[in-house]
Amino acid sequence: MSSCQIEKRETDVAIIGGGPAGLAAAMAAYKAGVKVTIIERDFELGGILQQCIHNGFGLRYYKEELTGPEYAQRFINDIKNTNIEVLLDSMVIDLTPDKMITALNKNKGVLKIRAKAVILAMGCRERTRGAINVPGTRPAGVFSAGMAQRLINMEGLLPGKRIVILGSGDIGLIMARRLTLEGMKVLCVAEILPYCSGLVRNKVQCLDDYNIPLYLGHTITSIKGIRRVEGVTISQVDANWKPIEGTQKEFECDTVLFSVGLIPENEVSEKANIKLDKTNGPTVNEYLETNVPGIFASGNVLQVHDLVDWVTLEAENAGKNAAEYIKNIARCGKLITPIKTIPGENVGYVVPQRIEYLDDEKVVKFSFRPRSPARNVIVEFISNGEVFYKRKKKHVIPSEMLNLKVKLKTDQLGKNITINIRNREQAKEDT
Amino acid sequence: MVDVEEIDLKNVNLEKYDKKVGDSKDFVCVICPNSCRLHVEVGPTGEVDVQGYQCKRGFEYGIQEFLQPIRMLITTMKIENGVLPVIPVRSNKEVPRERIFDAIEVVNQTVAQAPVKMGDILVDNLLDLGIHVIASRDMEAK
Structure with missing residues (x-):
């Protein structure tokens, strides 16, 4: 060449x-x-x-x-x-x-x-250990969960023998089962949140089936070992995610997996x-x-x-x-000053972030996520101070994205659309 | 395996499933996100009773999970001459949970030969359960 x-x-x-x-x-x-x-x-x-x-x-x-x-x-x-x-x-x-x-x-x-x-x-x-600043030494044996998944499932390699997993998202849970089936010992899964962030199905079929303990409200506070991981300390955290002194648990392990977000x-x-x-x-x-x-x-x-x-x-x-x-096919509606979408109460983000084409009305698909789990909620779309669309939901959790198709009408819209996820009782009192 | 559609709950062969009068289990239904809390119990007359479900699928899951939990077998198998050293495989039907480690052992003792097509049977009649282990993808030869 x-x-x-x-x-x-x-x-x-x-x-x-x-x-x-x-x-x-x-x-x-x-x-x-x-x-x-x-x-x-x-x-x-x-x-x-x-x-x-x-x-x-x-x-x-x-x-x-x-x-x-x-x-x-x-x-x-x-x-x-x-x-x-x-x-x-x-x-x-x-x-x-x-x-x-x-x-x-x-x-x-x-x-x-x-x-x-x-x-x-x-x-x-994947977010890595560095992204969440876990203290300790920097030995071999620290993997992101997806890296370990690729090693085992595609390259036929095992990452270690005794494993501690941080993060109870679906990848962390699924890897706990996968490692167990391949003959490794998963000592525990630690999760900083007070609830399991993966699906119930995965908690049941990946952890409970194999008696793998899940420590909620816990995080890794130290990784030990010089050449290879020799152990980790996990500690309980308070409401501000600060480790609580005296709650440390020690685990002897050679591998740590991080499943802490994407x-x-x-x-x-x-x-x-x-x-x-x-x-x-x-x-x-x-x-x-x-x-x-x-x-x-x-x-x-x-x-x-x-x-x-x-x-x-x-x-x-x-x-x-x-x-x-x-192909220069005309879009539905004429180009307008973009209407911004704004994540409101208990909403982490909204896609799309703006609406750019509109005549009288059209249906737009919105995706968004709640910030925290909630039951008996109402999803409200608000513009010009008025709720123009609402939908009841029995329960919402951050790990499940919400997808809604909503009809937008020009005469109902101002400069912005705010989306709220609110408690139904609270919403009733306010009206 | 439990035929949940045919089973007569008043006349369950309790011995077959290692259950006796008075046995009970509380667990969460994982069929859909509603996450119904199920309570399954063997009544005084030997009748199996499910409570807490909201649909037929939840009812069936409750019986199955109580009498004999079943799981899909998901693992990898060694493959010779493939573009990768292992190929993902699954069972074509769920396997009784207590046989999963035996099933994994069978897969670990088997070596596939590339090329393989998705759906090819790699283990026939796994553990005499009438279940096959099939390839989850195509794998071309090196």
């Missing part, structure tokens, strides 16, 4: 990332009749689904229960029957606002791909001057379009989802919208 060879390509819709979001976006854009290119950094398509070998995927989208690899395989098989271009082993390192993509490939060298529209589908990455991958988005939100992902309008016209976002790069089925539905939307952008 000559040192300065640059391979130039052109496409209609370039999709960065070949995981569940990229696959669904690609199929939707392809069906809308445009040329599609998927750029994937791994050696195969499927993304994180390939290491999520457990079942529970697809109940909404396929109406049957699949494993992660099965869910991915169905999309991969669909894509094989199309002329969608797939560039594997290709790492995108740059994206410009005028949609020039630079990628690196071991065999082809530098690729320059000129696209008419781009869909960001890079997914997310953050969208933003490096490429930032290069294209895309504005980010408190989701840590790009801000988008109701067409899932970022502040850069023709660059769309979907899946975990936009907001971290709990169900892949929602990722698929969101990405299909982005794929269709990107194709329509290229």
Whole structure:
């Protein structure tokens, strides 16, 4: 390969990332009749689904229960029957606002791909020990849960023998079971929150089935060991997450897994001057379009989802919208001064962050998350000081994203839309 | 296995499920997010009674989980000549929970040969349960 060879390509819709979001976006854009290119950094398509070998995927989208690899395989098989271009082993390192993509490939060298529209589908990455500042030494044997999952489920390697897991999200719980089935001893799962953040089903089938203790309101306060992890201390925390002296428990272990949250991958988005939100992902309008016209976002790069089925539905939307952008198909409504959406009481964030096209009325899909668990609540959409939409919910928890389709009418809307999740009794008293 | 649709709750073969009159269990239904709290009990006449469910699926889950908990077998199998050293596999039906470790042992003793297609049977009639272990994905040869 000559040192300065640059391979130039052109496409209609370039999709960065070949995981569940990229696959669904690609199929939707392809069906809308445009040329599609998927750029994937791994050696195969499927993304994180390939290491999520457990079942529970697809109940909404396929109406049957699949494993992660099965869910991915169905999309991969669909894509094989199309002329969608797939560039594997290709790492995108740059994206410009005028949609020039630079990628690196071991065999082809530098690729320059000129696209008419781009869909960001890079997914997310795990928060690490460093992100939550756990004290102690820095020995080998500290992994993020997803890293351990990849080692075991795809590379056939075991991360250790005696394990302590921090974080009771679904990944932490599922890894507790997986490690146990592979012959490792999981000593406990510690969770800083006063409740289990994963699904009840996972607590029952991953911890209770194997008598793995779950310490709620606890965190790791020390990691010991010089070359390899030799043990950890966990402590109970107070309401401000401060460790309580005298509550320490010691565990002898050689491995610690961190399952402490996910953050969208933003490096490429930032290069294209895309504005980010408190989701840590790009801000988008109701067409899932970022502040850069023709660059769309979907899946975990936009907001971290709990169900892949929602990722698929969101990405299909982005794929269709990107194709329509290229074909210059008029959007529903005329361009207006953007109406901002604001997360109000007990709401962590709202997607989309703004509404940009509206005539008289139209239906818009909103996704948002509660900050804390609550029962018997009412979800309120408020503009101009008036509630224009409300919906009762029996219970809400932060680990379950809420998706609502809401009809917006011009005459009801001011500059902003605020979304609240309120106690039903409290809401009644206020009116 | 328990046929929850056919079973006569007034006439359960308690010995078969290692249960006796007076046995009871409290647990949370995991079929949907409603998370109903179930109480299942063997009454004085040997009748099995489920309380706390709100739907048919919850009722059936209560009986199954009380008499004989079942779980999907999910693990990986060694594969020769594949693009990866292991392939994800699952059982085509749920396996009794108490047989999961035996089932894992069978899978660990088996080696698949690439290429494999999703759905290919890699272990036939697992532990004489009439259940297969199938590939969860395609795996091409190296």
